[in-house]
Amino acid sequence: MSGQAVRQHRQHPQTAQRGASQPNEPPARQRNGHFYIDETCIGCGACDHACPGKVDAVYRVDDDFLGRFAIVIEECIDCGFCVPLCPVDCIHDAREEGIIEGAGGYTKIKELQAWAEAR
Amino acid sequence: MGQPSCTPNDIKPLPVALPLNEEGLAFYEKKYQRDYNQWTEILQRNVERMSRGSLSLEWMNTDGSAWGKRAKPSSRGLTYSDVNKLPTSGEMPATATWMNFTPRGSIRDRYREEMPVIDDYTVVSRDELWAGNVVTLYEEAVARQWSATRDIPWGELEALPEDLEKASCQLFTFLTEVEFVAGDFPAKWLYRIPQDFLEVKSFLATQLMDEARHQEVFRKRALAGGGLLHASPGFEWALKAILDAPTHTMGTFLLNLLGEGLILSIFRSGEMIAKTHVDKEIFRRTLQDEARHVSYGVLELKNYLDTHPDRAKALEEMHRFADVGEQIILTAFTEATVIEPVAILLGGGLDKIEHGLEGMLKVWSMFIEEYLQRCERAGFDRRARCKIPVDAPW
Numbered sequence: 001m002s003g004q005a006v007r008q009h010r011q012h013p014q015t016a017q018r019g020a021s022q023p024n025e026p027p028a029r030q031r032n033g034h035f036y037i038d039e040t041c042i043g044c045g046a047c048d049h050a051c052p053g054k055v056d057a058v059y060r061v062d063d064d065f066l067g068r069f070a071i072v073i074e075e076c077i078d079c080g081f082c083v084p085l086c087p088v089d090c091i092h093d094a095r096e097e098g099i100i101e102g103a104g105g106y107t108k109i110k111e112l113q114a115w116a117e118a119r
Numbered sequence: 120m121g122q123p124s125c126t127p128n129d130i131k132p133l134p135v136a137l138p139l140n141e142e143g144l145a146f147y148e149k150k151y152q153r154d155y156n157q158w159t160e161i162l163q164r165n166v167e168r169m170s171r172g173s174l175s176l177e178w179m180n181t182d183g184s185a186w187g188k189r190a191k192p193s194s195r196g197l198t199y200s201d202v203n204k205l206p207t208s209g210e211m212p213a214t215a216t217w218m219n220f221t222p223r224g225s226i227r228d229r230y231r232e233e234m235p236v237i238d239d240y241t242v243v244s245r246d247e248l249w250a251g252n253v254v255t256l257y258e259e260a261v262a263r264q265w266s267a268t269r270d271i272p273w274g275e276l277e278a279l280p281e282d283l284e285k286a287s288c289q290l291f292t293f294l295t296e297v298e299f300v301a302g303d304f305p306a307k308w309l310y311r312i313p314q315d316f317l318e319v320k321s322f323l324a325t326q327l328m329d330e331a332r333h334q335e336v337f338r339k340r341a342l343a344g345g346g347l348l349h350a351s352p353g354f355e356w357a358l359k360a361i362l363d364a365p366t367h368t369m370g371t372f373l374l375n376l377l378g379e380g381l382i383l384s385i386f387r388s389g390e391m392i393a394k395t396h397v398d399k400e401i402f403r404r405t406l407q408d409e410a411r412h413v414s415y416g417v418l419e420l421k422n423y424l425d426t427h428p429d430r431a432k433a434l435e436e437m438h439r440f441a442d443v444g445e446q447i448i449l450t451a452f453t454e455a456t457v458i459e460p461v462a463i464l465l466g467g468g469l470d471k472i473e474h475g476l477e478g479m480l481k482v483w484s485m486f487i488e489e490y491l492q493r494c495e496r497a498g499f500d501r502r503a504r505c506k507i508p509v510d511a512p513w
Contacts, residue, residue, distance in 0.1 A: 040492075042387075044410040044414035045263070045410075045411065046252035046259065046414055047255075048255070048259060049195070049200075049258040053194035053195040053198075054193070056195075065389070065399070067410065087413065088417070088493065104489070105489030105490070105491065106489055108484060108488050108489070109485055111481050112391060112478060112481040112482060112485060113391070115481055116390075116391040119467070119474070
Protein backbone atom coordinates (compact mmCIF):
# COMPACT_ATOMS: atom_id res chain seq x y z
CA MET A 1 0.00 0.00 0.00
CA SER A 2 1.44 3.34 -0.93
CA GLY A 3 2.13 6.20 1.41
CA GLN A 4 -0.31 8.25 -0.59
CA ALA A 5 -3.05 5.83 0.31
CA VAL A 6 -2.19 6.07 3.98
CA ARG A 7 -2.40 9.86 3.84
CA GLN A 8 -5.83 9.76 2.32
CA HIS A 9 -8.60 10.04 4.83
CA ARG A 10 -11.20 7.39 4.43
CA GLN A 11 -14.75 8.33 5.12
CA HIS A 12 -15.77 6.54 8.22
CA PRO A 13 -18.96 4.45 7.82
CA GLN A 14 -20.48 6.24 10.79
CA THR A 15 -19.79 9.57 9.13
CA ALA A 16 -21.69 8.45 6.10
CA GLN A 17 -24.66 7.56 8.25
CA ARG A 18 -24.57 10.89 9.99
CA GLY A 19 -24.51 12.59 6.59
CA ALA A 20 -27.91 11.06 5.92
CA SER A 21 -29.18 13.31 8.75
CA GLN A 22 -31.75 11.23 10.50
CA PRO A 23 -34.45 13.39 12.09
CA ASN A 24 -33.45 12.91 15.75
CA GLU A 25 -29.70 12.78 15.29
CA PRO A 26 -27.36 15.69 15.94
CA PRO A 27 -26.11 17.39 12.77
CA ALA A 28 -22.81 16.24 11.31
CA ARG A 29 -19.79 18.34 12.26
CA GLN A 30 -19.14 21.11 9.79
CA ARG A 31 -15.41 21.39 10.37
CA ASN A 32 -12.83 18.72 9.62
CA GLY A 33 -9.73 18.01 11.67
CA HIS A 34 -6.21 18.62 10.43
CA PHE A 35 -4.12 15.80 11.84
CA TYR A 36 -2.87 13.00 9.64
CA ILE A 37 -0.55 10.00 9.88
CA ASP A 38 2.24 9.67 7.35
CA GLU A 39 3.48 6.45 5.77
CA THR A 40 6.21 5.85 8.37
CA CYS A 41 3.65 4.59 10.89
CA ILE A 42 4.81 1.29 12.44
CA GLY A 43 1.32 0.25 13.52
CA CYS A 44 1.78 0.18 17.30
CA GLY A 45 -1.69 1.63 17.86
CA ALA A 46 -0.77 3.96 20.74
CA CYS A 47 -2.57 6.76 18.90
CA ASP A 48 -5.74 4.72 18.46
CA HIS A 49 -6.43 4.51 22.17
CA ALA A 50 -5.30 8.08 22.82
CA CYS A 51 -8.13 9.36 20.65
CA PRO A 52 -11.04 10.38 22.89
CA GLY A 53 -13.52 7.53 22.94
CA LYS A 54 -16.48 9.45 21.56
CA VAL A 55 -14.33 10.77 18.72
CA ASP A 56 -12.65 7.53 17.68
CA ALA A 57 -11.07 9.10 14.61
CA VAL A 58 -8.08 6.75 14.37
CA TYR A 59 -8.42 3.44 12.58
CA ARG A 60 -6.19 0.66 11.32
CA VAL A 61 -6.06 0.75 7.53
CA ASP A 62 -7.75 -2.29 6.03
CA ASP A 63 -5.57 -4.66 4.03
CA ASP A 64 -2.34 -2.84 4.81
CA PHE A 65 0.24 -5.54 5.47
CA LEU A 66 2.25 -3.13 7.62
CA GLY A 67 -0.74 -2.59 9.89
CA ARG A 68 -0.59 1.19 9.70
CA PHE A 69 -3.13 3.61 11.10
CA ALA A 70 -4.90 6.63 9.62
CA ILE A 71 -7.10 9.45 10.87
CA VAL A 72 -10.62 10.16 9.65
CA ILE A 73 -10.49 13.93 9.27
CA GLU A 74 -14.27 14.19 9.41
CA GLU A 75 -14.10 12.74 12.92
CA CYS A 76 -10.86 14.30 14.21
CA ILE A 77 -11.35 17.16 16.67
CA ASP A 78 -7.72 18.36 16.54
CA CYS A 79 -7.09 17.58 20.20
CA GLY A 80 -3.59 16.35 19.39
CA PHE A 81 -3.55 13.77 22.22
CA CYS A 82 -2.16 11.17 19.82
CA VAL A 83 0.89 13.15 18.71
CA PRO A 84 3.25 12.77 21.70
CA LEU A 85 2.51 9.06 21.99
CA CYS A 86 3.86 8.20 18.55
CA PRO A 87 7.27 6.51 18.68
CA VAL A 88 8.26 7.57 15.16
CA ASP A 89 6.84 11.10 14.93
CA CYS A 90 4.51 10.20 12.09
CA ILE A 91 1.45 12.21 13.19
CA HIS A 92 1.36 15.76 11.88
CA ASP A 93 -0.79 18.85 12.00
CA ALA A 94 -1.34 19.94 8.41
CA ARG A 95 -1.99 23.52 9.55
CA GLU A 96 1.56 23.83 10.80
CA GLU A 97 3.50 21.71 8.37
CA GLY A 98 1.30 21.20 5.36
CA ILE A 99 1.22 17.67 4.01
CA ILE A 100 4.76 16.32 4.23
CA GLU A 101 6.29 13.20 2.80
CA GLY A 102 7.24 10.52 5.30
CA ALA A 103 10.96 10.28 5.84
CA GLY A 104 13.55 8.19 7.63
CA GLY A 105 14.15 4.49 7.74
CA TYR A 106 10.53 3.48 7.57
CA THR A 107 10.22 4.74 4.01
CA LYS A 108 13.13 2.55 2.90
CA ILE A 109 10.83 -0.43 2.67
CA LYS A 110 9.69 1.07 -0.62
CA GLU A 111 13.16 0.31 -2.02
CA LEU A 112 12.80 -3.32 -0.99
CA GLN A 113 9.27 -3.46 -2.41
CA ALA A 114 10.48 -1.97 -5.71
CA TRP A 115 13.37 -4.44 -5.81
CA ALA A 116 10.99 -7.34 -5.22
CA GLU A 117 8.52 -6.11 -7.84
CA ALA A 118 11.28 -5.69 -10.44
CA ARG A 119 12.23 -9.37 -10.22
CA MET B 120 -23.93 -27.27 56.92
CA GLY B 121 -22.41 -29.61 59.45
CA GLN B 122 -20.59 -28.70 62.66
CA PRO B 123 -17.18 -27.23 61.86
CA SER B 124 -14.41 -29.56 62.93
CA CYS B 125 -12.17 -26.60 63.77
CA THR B 126 -13.06 -23.56 65.91
CA PRO B 127 -11.17 -20.26 66.01
CA ASN B 128 -9.56 -21.36 69.26
CA ASP B 129 -8.04 -24.30 67.45
CA ILE B 130 -6.11 -22.06 65.09
CA LYS B 131 -2.52 -21.71 66.20
CA PRO B 132 0.55 -20.18 64.59
CA LEU B 133 3.02 -22.56 63.04
CA PRO B 134 5.62 -23.78 65.52
CA VAL B 135 8.71 -21.63 65.58
CA ALA B 136 10.99 -24.52 64.78
CA LEU B 137 9.75 -27.36 62.63
CA PRO B 138 12.32 -30.00 61.83
CA LEU B 139 12.54 -30.48 58.09
CA ASN B 140 14.87 -32.49 55.99
CA GLU B 141 14.27 -30.79 52.69
CA GLU B 142 16.82 -28.02 52.35
CA GLY B 143 14.57 -25.68 50.36
CA LEU B 144 11.68 -25.88 52.74
CA ALA B 145 13.99 -25.43 55.72
CA PHE B 146 15.42 -22.30 54.14
CA TYR B 147 11.91 -20.97 53.52
CA GLU B 148 10.95 -21.67 57.10
CA LYS B 149 14.08 -19.97 58.43
CA LYS B 150 13.39 -16.93 56.33
CA TYR B 151 9.92 -16.70 57.80
CA GLN B 152 11.20 -16.76 61.36
CA ARG B 153 12.21 -13.19 60.69
CA ASP B 154 8.61 -12.11 60.16
CA TYR B 155 7.15 -14.60 62.57
CA ASN B 156 6.32 -12.25 65.40
CA GLN B 157 4.63 -9.75 63.13
CA TRP B 158 2.16 -12.07 61.52
CA THR B 159 1.67 -14.08 64.68
CA GLU B 160 0.39 -10.93 66.35
CA ILE B 161 -2.03 -10.38 63.48
CA LEU B 162 -3.22 -13.96 63.63
CA GLN B 163 -3.71 -13.86 67.41
CA ARG B 164 -5.61 -10.59 67.17
CA ASN B 165 -7.90 -12.10 64.56
CA VAL B 166 -8.45 -15.28 66.53
CA GLU B 167 -9.24 -13.34 69.70
CA ARG B 168 -11.76 -11.18 67.88
CA MET B 169 -13.45 -14.19 66.30
CA SER B 170 -13.46 -15.98 69.64
CA ARG B 171 -15.27 -13.05 71.19
CA GLY B 172 -17.79 -13.29 68.39
CA SER B 173 -17.25 -9.64 67.56
CA LEU B 174 -16.99 -7.94 64.20
CA SER B 175 -14.34 -5.46 63.13
CA LEU B 176 -16.00 -3.60 60.25
CA GLU B 177 -12.99 -1.30 60.30
CA TRP B 178 -12.67 -1.92 56.57
CA MET B 179 -15.92 0.07 56.07
CA ASN B 180 -14.31 3.19 57.49
CA THR B 181 -13.52 5.55 54.60
CA ASP B 182 -12.07 8.42 56.62
CA GLY B 183 -9.20 10.05 54.78
CA SER B 184 -10.10 8.57 51.44
CA ALA B 185 -12.08 9.82 48.46
CA TRP B 186 -14.16 6.67 48.35
CA GLY B 187 -17.56 7.19 46.76
CA LYS B 188 -16.57 8.74 43.44
CA ARG B 189 -17.55 6.26 40.78
CA ALA B 190 -15.44 5.51 37.74
CA LYS B 191 -17.36 6.06 34.52
CA PRO B 192 -16.60 4.27 31.29
CA SER B 193 -15.88 6.06 28.05
CA SER B 194 -17.31 4.78 24.80
CA ARG B 195 -14.43 2.30 24.54
CA GLY B 196 -15.30 0.77 27.91
CA LEU B 197 -13.64 1.41 31.25
CA THR B 198 -9.99 2.02 30.43
CA TYR B 199 -7.04 2.74 32.69
CA SER B 200 -7.13 6.28 31.31
CA ASP B 201 -10.73 6.60 32.49
CA VAL B 202 -10.11 5.37 36.02
CA ASN B 203 -6.82 7.22 36.43
CA LYS B 204 -8.70 10.52 36.24
CA LEU B 205 -10.23 9.81 39.64
CA PRO B 206 -8.60 10.82 42.93
CA THR B 207 -9.58 7.40 44.26
CA SER B 208 -7.23 5.83 41.74
CA GLY B 209 -4.22 7.16 43.60
CA GLU B 210 -1.37 9.06 42.05
CA MET B 211 1.53 7.12 40.62
CA PRO B 212 4.53 8.11 42.76
CA ALA B 213 7.85 9.29 41.34
CA THR B 214 9.50 6.85 43.73
CA ALA B 215 7.72 3.79 45.02
CA THR B 216 7.82 3.25 48.76
CA TRP B 217 5.22 0.51 49.07
CA MET B 218 7.13 -2.73 48.62
CA ASN B 219 4.19 -5.07 48.97
CA PHE B 220 0.88 -5.86 47.34
CA THR B 221 -1.21 -2.92 48.49
CA PRO B 222 -3.07 -1.41 45.55
CA ARG B 223 -2.46 2.24 44.71
CA GLY B 224 -5.57 4.11 45.81
CA SER B 225 -6.39 1.72 48.65
CA ILE B 226 -6.58 2.80 52.30
CA ARG B 227 -3.20 1.55 53.38
CA ASP B 228 -1.20 4.09 55.30
CA ARG B 229 -2.50 3.02 58.68
CA TYR B 230 -1.24 -0.52 58.03
CA ARG B 231 2.20 0.40 56.72
CA GLU B 232 4.19 -0.70 59.76
CA GLU B 233 2.56 -4.11 59.78
CA MET B 234 3.11 -4.81 56.11
CA PRO B 235 5.72 -7.21 54.80
CA VAL B 236 8.46 -5.98 52.46
CA ILE B 237 9.14 -7.66 49.12
CA ASP B 238 12.89 -7.36 48.76
CA ASP B 239 12.84 -8.13 45.03
CA TYR B 240 11.08 -4.86 44.14
CA THR B 241 14.16 -2.95 43.07
CA VAL B 242 12.96 -0.70 40.21
CA VAL B 243 11.52 2.00 42.44
CA SER B 244 11.85 5.04 40.19
CA ARG B 245 8.97 5.76 37.83
CA ASP B 246 11.39 7.35 35.39
CA GLU B 247 13.21 4.07 34.89
CA LEU B 248 10.16 2.39 33.41
CA TRP B 249 7.48 4.88 32.47
CA ALA B 250 6.62 5.75 28.89
CA GLY B 251 3.97 8.26 27.87
CA ASN B 252 2.25 5.72 25.66
CA VAL B 253 2.32 2.72 27.97
CA VAL B 254 -1.35 2.95 28.95
CA THR B 255 -2.65 3.23 25.40
CA LEU B 256 -0.27 0.50 24.25
CA TYR B 257 -1.70 -1.73 26.95
CA GLU B 258 -5.24 -1.07 25.75
CA GLU B 259 -4.16 -1.75 22.19
CA ALA B 260 -2.39 -4.96 23.21
CA VAL B 261 -5.43 -6.27 25.02
CA ALA B 262 -7.63 -5.45 22.02
CA ARG B 263 -5.30 -7.18 19.53
CA GLN B 264 -4.65 -10.55 21.12
CA TRP B 265 -4.84 -13.49 18.75
CA SER B 266 -4.37 -17.23 18.83
CA ALA B 267 -1.49 -19.07 17.18
CA THR B 268 -3.67 -22.17 17.24
CA ARG B 269 -6.83 -20.79 15.64
CA ASP B 270 -5.98 -17.63 13.71
CA ILE B 271 -3.31 -19.03 11.42
CA PRO B 272 -4.70 -21.15 8.54
CA TRP B 273 -2.36 -24.04 9.23
CA GLY B 274 -4.41 -26.42 7.10
CA GLU B 275 -3.59 -24.32 4.04
CA LEU B 276 0.19 -24.41 4.47
CA GLU B 277 1.61 -25.29 1.08
CA ALA B 278 4.57 -27.61 0.61
CA LEU B 279 7.62 -25.70 -0.62
CA PRO B 280 10.70 -26.91 -2.55
CA GLU B 281 13.26 -28.28 -0.10
CA ASP B 282 15.62 -25.27 -0.23
CA LEU B 283 12.82 -22.82 0.50
CA GLU B 284 11.33 -25.05 3.17
CA LYS B 285 14.68 -25.47 4.92
CA ALA B 286 15.27 -21.72 4.71
CA SER B 287 11.84 -21.14 6.24
CA CYS B 288 12.44 -23.65 9.01
CA GLN B 289 15.86 -22.10 9.77
CA LEU B 290 14.38 -18.62 9.89
CA PHE B 291 11.61 -19.72 12.23
CA THR B 292 14.12 -21.58 14.42
CA PHE B 293 16.15 -18.38 14.75
CA LEU B 294 13.02 -16.37 15.46
CA THR B 295 12.04 -18.83 18.20
CA GLU B 296 15.40 -18.21 19.90
CA VAL B 297 14.82 -14.47 19.71
CA GLU B 298 11.35 -14.74 21.19
CA PHE B 299 12.66 -16.72 24.14
CA VAL B 300 14.67 -13.76 25.41
CA ALA B 301 11.94 -11.37 24.38
CA GLY B 302 9.73 -13.25 26.83
CA ASP B 303 12.29 -13.76 29.56
CA PHE B 304 13.36 -10.10 29.67
CA PRO B 305 9.98 -8.59 30.64
CA ALA B 306 9.44 -11.55 32.97
CA LYS B 307 12.74 -10.82 34.70
CA TRP B 308 11.84 -7.18 35.32
CA LEU B 309 8.12 -7.57 35.82
CA TYR B 310 8.53 -8.97 39.32
CA ARG B 311 11.09 -6.32 40.24
CA ILE B 312 8.62 -3.51 39.72
CA PRO B 313 6.46 -2.41 42.69
CA GLN B 314 2.68 -2.57 42.37
CA ASP B 315 2.32 1.22 42.32
CA PHE B 316 3.48 1.00 38.71
CA LEU B 317 0.62 -1.32 37.82
CA GLU B 318 0.07 0.05 34.31
CA VAL B 319 3.67 -0.65 33.32
CA LYS B 320 3.51 -4.12 34.83
CA SER B 321 0.28 -4.74 32.90
CA PHE B 322 1.90 -3.69 29.65
CA LEU B 323 4.93 -5.91 30.31
CA ALA B 324 2.53 -8.77 30.97
CA THR B 325 0.98 -8.25 27.53
CA GLN B 326 4.47 -8.16 26.04
CA LEU B 327 5.20 -11.44 27.77
CA MET B 328 2.00 -12.94 26.40
CA ASP B 329 2.79 -11.63 22.91
CA GLU B 330 6.21 -13.27 23.04
CA ALA B 331 4.76 -16.53 24.32
CA ARG B 332 2.46 -16.51 21.29
CA HIS B 333 5.38 -15.75 18.97
CA GLN B 334 7.43 -18.58 20.46
CA GLU B 335 4.43 -20.80 19.82
CA VAL B 336 3.69 -19.69 16.27
CA PHE B 337 7.30 -19.85 15.09
CA ARG B 338 7.89 -23.23 16.68
CA LYS B 339 4.70 -24.58 15.15
CA ARG B 340 5.62 -23.17 11.74
CA ALA B 341 9.04 -24.84 11.79
CA LEU B 342 7.52 -28.12 12.88
CA ALA B 343 4.77 -27.85 10.28
CA GLY B 344 7.46 -27.43 7.62
CA GLY B 345 9.58 -30.40 8.61
CA GLY B 346 11.26 -29.42 11.87
CA LEU B 347 13.44 -26.97 13.71
CA LEU B 348 16.92 -26.48 12.28
CA HIS B 349 20.11 -24.95 13.70
CA ALA B 350 20.55 -22.92 16.88
CA SER B 351 22.77 -19.87 16.46
CA PRO B 352 25.70 -19.17 18.84
CA GLY B 353 26.11 -15.60 17.61
CA PHE B 354 22.52 -14.83 18.33
CA GLU B 355 22.52 -16.61 21.66
CA TRP B 356 25.32 -14.30 22.89
CA ALA B 357 23.30 -11.29 21.83
CA LEU B 358 20.26 -12.61 23.62
CA LYS B 359 22.28 -13.20 26.78
CA ALA B 360 23.59 -9.62 26.60
CA ILE B 361 19.98 -8.41 26.58
CA LEU B 362 19.07 -10.49 29.59
CA ASP B 363 22.18 -9.36 31.50
CA ALA B 364 21.60 -5.63 30.91
CA PRO B 365 22.37 -3.79 34.16
CA THR B 366 19.22 -1.66 34.30
CA HIS B 367 15.65 -1.90 33.05
CA THR B 368 16.07 1.10 30.78
CA MET B 369 19.30 -0.20 29.25
CA GLY B 370 17.83 -3.63 28.69
CA THR B 371 14.65 -2.16 27.26
CA PHE B 372 16.76 -0.12 24.86
CA LEU B 373 18.67 -3.18 23.76
CA LEU B 374 15.64 -5.48 23.50
CA ASN B 375 12.72 -3.26 22.50
CA LEU B 376 14.38 -0.48 20.56
CA LEU B 377 17.33 -2.25 18.93
CA GLY B 378 16.68 -6.00 18.99
CA GLU B 379 12.94 -6.01 18.43
CA GLY B 380 13.44 -3.13 16.03
CA LEU B 381 15.61 -5.45 13.95
CA ILE B 382 12.97 -8.15 14.13
CA LEU B 383 10.28 -5.60 13.23
CA SER B 384 12.30 -4.68 10.13
CA ILE B 385 12.39 -8.35 9.13
CA PHE B 386 8.67 -8.80 9.80
CA ARG B 387 7.82 -5.65 7.83
CA SER B 388 9.69 -7.29 4.95
CA GLY B 389 7.51 -10.35 5.47
CA GLU B 390 5.50 -9.75 2.30
CA MET B 391 8.69 -10.33 0.33
CA ILE B 392 10.23 -12.98 2.58
CA ALA B 393 7.18 -15.21 3.00
CA LYS B 394 6.69 -17.85 0.36
CA THR B 395 3.22 -18.93 1.47
CA HIS B 396 0.15 -16.97 2.44
CA VAL B 397 0.30 -18.73 5.80
CA ASP B 398 3.74 -17.26 6.45
CA LYS B 399 2.51 -13.84 5.37
CA GLU B 400 -0.28 -14.08 7.90
CA ILE B 401 2.24 -15.03 10.60
CA PHE B 402 4.41 -12.01 9.78
CA ARG B 403 1.42 -9.69 9.51
CA ARG B 404 0.16 -10.60 12.95
CA THR B 405 3.51 -10.72 14.72
CA LEU B 406 4.69 -7.38 13.34
CA GLN B 407 1.69 -5.65 14.90
CA ASP B 408 2.66 -7.07 18.28
CA GLU B 409 6.32 -6.18 17.83
CA ALA B 410 5.42 -2.61 16.89
CA ARG B 411 3.96 -2.09 20.37
CA HIS B 412 7.12 -3.34 22.04
CA VAL B 413 9.30 -1.12 19.88
CA SER B 414 6.98 1.79 20.60
CA TYR B 415 7.31 1.32 24.36
CA GLY B 416 11.09 1.03 24.07
CA VAL B 417 11.41 4.31 22.21
CA LEU B 418 9.28 6.38 24.55
CA GLU B 419 10.63 4.68 27.67
CA LEU B 420 14.14 5.77 26.71
CA LYS B 421 12.87 9.23 25.81
CA ASN B 422 11.18 9.61 29.18
CA TYR B 423 14.27 8.34 31.00
CA LEU B 424 16.52 10.86 29.28
CA ASP B 425 14.03 13.73 29.50
CA THR B 426 13.50 13.29 33.24
CA HIS B 427 17.04 12.44 34.30
CA PRO B 428 18.49 15.12 36.61
CA ASP B 429 21.84 14.90 34.78
CA ARG B 430 20.93 14.35 31.15
CA ALA B 431 24.51 14.55 29.86
CA LYS B 432 25.61 11.82 32.26
CA ALA B 433 22.61 9.67 31.40
CA LEU B 434 23.29 10.09 27.70
CA GLU B 435 26.93 9.11 28.05
CA GLU B 436 26.02 6.02 30.06
CA MET B 437 23.50 5.02 27.44
CA HIS B 438 26.07 5.60 24.69
CA ARG B 439 28.58 3.38 26.49
CA PHE B 440 25.96 0.69 26.82
CA ALA B 441 24.86 1.06 23.21
CA ASP B 442 28.50 0.77 22.04
CA VAL B 443 28.52 -2.76 23.43
CA GLY B 444 24.94 -3.60 22.53
CA GLU B 445 25.30 -2.64 18.90
CA GLN B 446 28.48 -4.70 18.55
CA ILE B 447 26.75 -7.79 19.77
CA ILE B 448 23.64 -7.23 17.68
CA LEU B 449 25.99 -6.79 14.70
CA THR B 450 27.55 -10.17 15.52
CA ALA B 451 24.11 -11.70 15.64
CA PHE B 452 22.87 -10.14 12.45
CA THR B 453 25.84 -11.45 10.47
CA GLU B 454 25.22 -15.07 11.45
CA ALA B 455 24.78 -17.42 8.51
CA THR B 456 21.74 -18.90 10.21
CA VAL B 457 20.02 -15.54 9.77
CA ILE B 458 21.42 -13.94 6.64
CA GLU B 459 21.43 -16.97 4.37
CA PRO B 460 17.90 -18.28 4.87
CA VAL B 461 16.45 -14.79 4.52
CA ALA B 462 18.51 -14.27 1.35
CA ILE B 463 17.28 -17.60 -0.08
CA LEU B 464 13.68 -16.66 0.68
CA LEU B 465 14.07 -13.15 -0.72
CA GLY B 466 15.81 -14.45 -3.84
CA GLY B 467 13.38 -17.31 -4.38
CA GLY B 468 15.72 -20.28 -4.01
CA LEU B 469 19.22 -21.46 -3.21
CA ASP B 470 20.26 -20.94 -6.83
CA LYS B 471 19.16 -17.31 -6.53
CA ILE B 472 20.88 -16.57 -3.23
CA GLU B 473 23.15 -13.96 -4.80
CA HIS B 474 20.08 -12.09 -5.90
CA GLY B 475 18.58 -12.52 -2.46
CA LEU B 476 21.69 -11.03 -0.89
CA GLU B 477 21.00 -7.90 -2.94
CA GLY B 478 17.62 -7.76 -1.26
CA MET B 479 19.30 -8.29 2.10
CA LEU B 480 21.36 -5.16 1.46
CA LYS B 481 18.12 -3.25 1.39
CA VAL B 482 16.84 -4.96 4.53
CA TRP B 483 20.11 -4.07 6.29
CA SER B 484 19.96 -0.45 5.17
CA MET B 485 16.32 -0.25 6.21
CA PHE B 486 17.07 -1.72 9.63
CA ILE B 487 19.92 0.71 10.38
CA GLU B 488 17.95 3.74 9.23
CA GLU B 489 14.90 2.68 11.23
CA TYR B 490 17.07 2.12 14.30
CA LEU B 491 18.76 5.51 14.02
CA GLN B 492 15.39 7.17 13.49
CA ARG B 493 14.02 5.57 16.64
CA CYS B 494 17.09 6.71 18.61
CA GLU B 495 16.58 10.26 17.37
CA ARG B 496 12.96 10.17 18.44
CA ALA B 497 14.13 9.20 21.93
CA GLY B 498 16.58 12.11 21.97
CA PHE B 499 19.51 9.70 21.69
CA ASP B 500 21.51 10.52 18.57
CA ARG B 501 23.58 7.49 17.59
CA ARG B 502 24.46 8.50 14.03
CA ALA B 503 28.02 9.52 14.88
CA ARG B 504 28.69 6.60 17.25
CA CYS B 505 26.74 3.71 15.78
CA LYS B 506 28.86 0.54 15.72
CA ILE B 507 26.74 -1.11 13.07
CA PRO B 508 27.86 -0.05 9.58
CA VAL B 509 25.23 1.60 7.43
CA ASP B 510 26.31 -0.62 4.54
CA ALA B 511 26.17 -4.39 4.91
CA PRO B 512 29.56 -6.16 4.98
CA TRP B 513 29.15 -8.04 1.69
